[in-house]
Amino acid sequence: MRETRDYDDIPGTYVFDGERCRRGYHLNMFCMSLNQAANRDAFRADEAGYLRRFPMSEAQRRAVLERDWLEMLRQGGNIYYTFKLAACDGLTMQDVGGLMAEPQVSGDAFRRMMLDGGRPIAGNRSKKERHDG
Amino acid sequence: MAEIIAGIGTSHIPPIGAAMDNGKTGEDYWKPFFEGIAPAREWMAKTRPDLCILVYNDHASAFSLQSTATFSIGVADRFPPADEGYGPRRVPTVDGDPALAWHLAESLVLDEFDMTIVSEMPVDHGLTVPLSILFGQPDAWPCRVIPLAVNVVQYPQPTGNRCYKLGKAIRRAVEAYPQPLRVAIVGTGGLSHQLQGERAGLINTAYDIDWLDRLVNDPESIRHIGHTEYLRETGSEGIEAIMWLVMRGALHANVSEIFRYTRVPVSNTHYALTILENRGR
Numbered sequence: 001m002r003e004t005r006d007y008d009d010i011p012g013t014y015v016f017d018g019e020r021c022r023r024g025y026h027l028n029m030f031c032m033s034l035n036q037a038a039n040r041d042a043f044r045a046d047e048a049g050y051l052r053r054f055p056m057s058e059a060q061r062r063a064v065l066e067r068d069w070l071e072m073l074r075q076g077g078n079i080y081y082t083f084k085l086a087a088c089d090g091l092t093m094q095d096v097g098g099l100m101a102e103p104q105v106s107g108d109a110f111r112r113m114m115l116d117g118g119r120p121i122a123g124n125r126s127k128k129e130r131h132d133g
Numbered sequence: 134m135a136e137i138i139a140g141i142g143t144s145h146i147p148p149i150g151a152a153m154d155n156g157k158t159g160e161d162y163w164k165p166f167f168e169g170i171a172p173a174r175e176w177m178a179k180t181r182p183d184l185c186i187l188v189y190n191d192h193a194s195a196f197s198l199q200s201t202a203t204f205s206i207g208v209a210d211r212f213p214p215a216d217e218g219y220g221p222r223r224v225p226t227v228d229g230d231p232a233l234a235w236h237l238a239e240s241l242v243l244d245e246f247d248m249t250i251v252s253e254m255p256v257d258h259g260l261t262v263p264l265s266i267l268f269g270q271p272d273a274w275p276c277r278v279i280p281l282a283v284n285v286v287q288y289p290q291p292t293g294n295r296c297y298k299l300g301k302a303i304r305r306a307v308e309a310y311p312q313p314l315r316v317a318i319v320g321t322g323g324l325s326h327q328l329q330g331e332r333a334g335l336i337n338t339a340y341d342i343d344w345l346d347r348l349v350n351d352p353e354s355i356r357h358i359g360h361t362e363y364l365r366e367t368g369s370e371g372i373e374a375i376m377w378l379v380m381r382g383a384l385h386a387n388v389s390e391i392f393r394y395t396r397v398p399v400s401n402t403h404y405a406l407t408i409l410e411n412r413g414r
Contacts (some may be wrong), residue, residue: 006361007360007361007364007365009365010332010361010364010365011331012330012331012332012333013327013330013332013364013368013369014329014369015288015369016286016287016288016369017287017288017289018288019196021248021287025198026300028193028197028198031182031193032193032197032198035193035194035216035218036216037216037220040218044171046203054172054259059232060179070331072332073329078193078198078286079328079329079370080192080193080286080328081193083218084217084218085287087217087218088218088219093148093328093400094400096328096333097328097333097334097401098238099412100329100330100331100333101331101333101334104329108180108283109370110333112304113334114334114401115389115398116334117336117338117397117398118325118334118335118336118397118398118401118403119327119333119334119335119336120330120335120336121336121340121366123336124332125337125365125366126177126222126365130259132206
């Protein structure tokens with residue numbers, strides 16, 4: 001594990017630094033492969049079989065098969081890459097946003113939150129501030 | 134001699150392109166947005182720059198984690214729309230300007246900005262959505278475009294100060310180009326948004342508006358804002374705003390903001406658009 005950094009204090013945020021890139025490299029490259037229509041078809045036809053083309057960890061495979069979007073981030077996924085999987089499933093960014101929220105909410109509820117001005121910054125700046133608050 | 138005549142900042146949110154491509158601009162969600170940006174299109178149609186230098190980021194389309202370049206410049210004749218995972222956008226191929234692009238590449242590297250030079254690449258929504266915002270749906274884009282890609286996906290992104298200085302170097306390079314071209318520079322991305330994690334959906338309007346005011350009138354006061362402040366205050370993807378500093382650096386110290394439009398939300402983002410013209414030296 002690397003040293004603690006100041007951005008580790010930001011709640012609910014997975015900063016895509018070198019450590020995350022190292023951990024998530026093959027997971028992200030799997031997602032990137034979905035840029036090609038033929039690969040999207042092959043993945044849809046046999047998800048687990050398609051994933052065997054990539055030297056991913058078991059935890060990463062499970063997160064993909066279960067569509068556990070937060071777990072993909074914890075396993076080094078980057079949202080621009082994992083969103084390619086979401087798009088392949090026909091999900092919108094609001095659907096995925098809702099599935100990453102705690103507690104989970106529907107895409108419609110997430111969309112309503114955005115229409116009401118989004119998730120406020122107050123109370124969401126800092127883990128320390130939340131803890132002390 | 135060539136000259137930078139204006140700078141434009143705009144977010145590059147994919148659903149804006151999708152709304153246009155799929156004929157949804159008249160729907161309740163989109164109608165106010167497209168009415169809101171209409172004056173920018175009118176300004177663009179009236180101003181008609183010969184060329185746009187478009188500062189954007191790639192989203193795992195042309196580039197990937199295989200090789201992360203901090204600053205890249207496209208020197209090709211043409212740049213096709215990318216398939217980002219749901220089929221390429223049905224928008225015109227982008228015509229480049231290899232002569233000016235190579236001039237910029239040479240000038241910037243010799244000026245100690247170590248550009249990656251890209252001879253072949255597709256361009257994704259980061260580049261084509263701003264063109265759709267500024268030009269609508271023509272059969273061919275009305276001006277040439279030089280793509281200038283900035284890494285904002287992999288931490289550490291370049292600092293805001295480095296981006297601002299790159300803008301100044303771009304201005305020096307453009308002004309040394311012997312052809313009489315009228316060039317606009319477009320900074321894209323931002324403002325506050327967070328797509329990932331439990332904090333997804335974050336919007337910080339007050340921070341954005343203050344930042345935008347200072348971008349226009351006092352850019353020196355924001356060039357040293359660090360990564361953690363952007364990540365914390367504007368969300369993990371809000372750090373794209375550093376690309377607006379490239380645009381601002383390429384303009385004079387004094388500018389006039391001739392148009393601004395902002396809206397919360399467009400998709401998950403605080404959308405902003407600004408048009409800046411130089412006000413003398």
